[in-house]
Amino acid sequence: MTAKAGEVTAVMGTNGVGKTSLLRAISGRHPYAGGTVMVGGTALDHPSPFGAARAGIAYVPQGREVFPMMTVAENLETGFACLPKDQHHVPDQIFDLFPVLHDMIDRRGGDLSGGQQQQLAIARALITKPRVLLLDEPTEGIQPNIIQQIGKVIRILCEQGDMAIVLVEQFFDFAFDLGSDFYVMSRGEVVFNKREDVLTREELYAQVLV
Ligand SMILES: Nc1ncnc2c1ncn2[C@@H]1O[C@H](COP(=O)(O)OP(=O)(O)OP(=O)(O)O)[C@@H](O)[C@H]1O
Numbered sequence: 001m002t003a004k005a006g007e008v009t010a011v012m013g014t015n016g017v018g019k020t021s022l023l024r025a026i027s028g029r030h031p032y033a034g035g036t037v038m039v040g041g042t043a044l045d046h047p048s049p050f051g052a053a054r055a056g057i058a059y060v061p062q063g064r065e066v067f068p069m070m071t072v073a074e075n076l077e078t079g080f081a082c083l084p085k086d087q088h089h090v091p092d093q094i095f096d097l098f099p100v101l102h103d104m105i106d107r108r109g110g111d112l113s114g115g116q117q118q119q120l121a122i123a124r125a126l127i128t129k130p131r132v133l134l135l136d137e138p139t140e141g142i143q144p145n146i147i148q149q150i151g152k153v154i155r156i157l158c159e160q161g162d163m164a165i166v167l168v169e170q171f172f173d174f175a176f177d178l179g180s181d182f183y184v185m186s187r188g189e190v191v192f193n194k195r196e197d198v199l200t201r202e203e204l205y206a207q208v209l210v
Pocket residue numbers: 013014015016017018019020021022187188189
């Protein structure tokens with residue numbers, strides 16, 4: 001599977017086909033028996049989560065996993081761990097993308113709504129200045145207006161052109177609207193791949209349902 005900078009690579013498939021396991025393996029959180037993870041032509045040899053983060057891979061997990069007892073600011077600061085000391089500050093762009101985090105900067109992560117937590121989880125990943133952003137079902141359990149905002153943010157990140165975004169998503173229309181390249185998995189393997197210019201909605205829908 002290849003994910004190009006400046007676009008969304010969507011990974012789809014029914015429940016339990018291995019989408020989360022794939023993202024966890026790429027981000028150093030899950031062992032894998034075969035294959036190689038490469039970033040910008042450099043192979044990573046079964047990296048730790050820290051090693052993968054240093055190599056530019058950021059993972060936004062399904063269920064968000066914000067630290068509930070830590071404030072929004074403290075949650076964001078955990079992203080500093082893989083950056084040199086002189087980059088230990090939250091860029092203004094983070095608050096431009098997610099104004100609500102600025103308003104809630106001293107609130108505990110656990111006191112935010114699900115949608116706000118999702119925004120915090122994405123912001124925390126962006127702090128690490130990733131070359132590859134892995135998003136695992138960012139719309140799960142989120143209300144429509146926040147889903148729209150998250151879609152807007154993903155588009156802005158794509159337009160910047162320097163980050164490859166890999167989106168695992170069950171919300172078909174969200175993935176179809178944002179994606180440029182589509183992979184469908186079944187039983188732990190990629191079984192279908194097409195780019196948007198040669199793919200119809202109906203064809204993808206049929207593949208995802210198999
Ligand atoms: N390549 C693989 N080889 C063997 N087992 C796998 C592989 N990929 C995933 N699994 C196993 O299949 C199960 C489901 O995997 P996973 O949670 O990654 O699927 P998913 O597609 O993300 O599901 P969901 O849509 O429900 O989140 C897990 O028990 C996982 O360990």
